[in-house]
Amino acid sequence: MECYTAEKHRILIAEDHTILREGLRALLSLDPGLEVVGEVENGRDAVRAVEQLKPDLVLMDLSMPGTDGLTGIREINRRYPLLKTLALTVHKTEEYIRAALQAGANGYVLKDATHGELMLAIKTVLNNKTYLSPRE
Secondary structure (H helix, E strand, O other): OOOOOOOOEEEEEEOOOHHHHHHHHHHHHOOOOEEEEEEEOOHHHHHHHHHHHOOOEEEEEOOOOOOOHHHHHHHHHHHOOOOEEEEEEOOOOHHHHHHHHHHOOOEEEEOOOOHHHHHHHHHHHHOOOOEEOOOO
């Protein structure tokens, strides 16, 4: 018999494409241990939303107009060093992975990942471990 804690992990989604935000919300809501507490379109709004919504993890797209995800991760890490951030991106290069980790990201998952891999990445980061999408 599975046992779930009454406390859900609070997730903030930072993604500039509406349909992707909606899809991520739908996928994450399938897990009874997760609650999407907000959605934003850029890094600046993510930093503001963290203060208001107090998430446990920010799922952050790296390429967004205005304030990008790397800047958002850097600022969130500076202000809230215990908050977990997971970079979600199409960029597969080592340069982007290194930049995200240097900015303070706790993990790096590609947008072509499966639902199962995304959930593994989230749970790994929430368990205070680093997650990196496997290389092809």
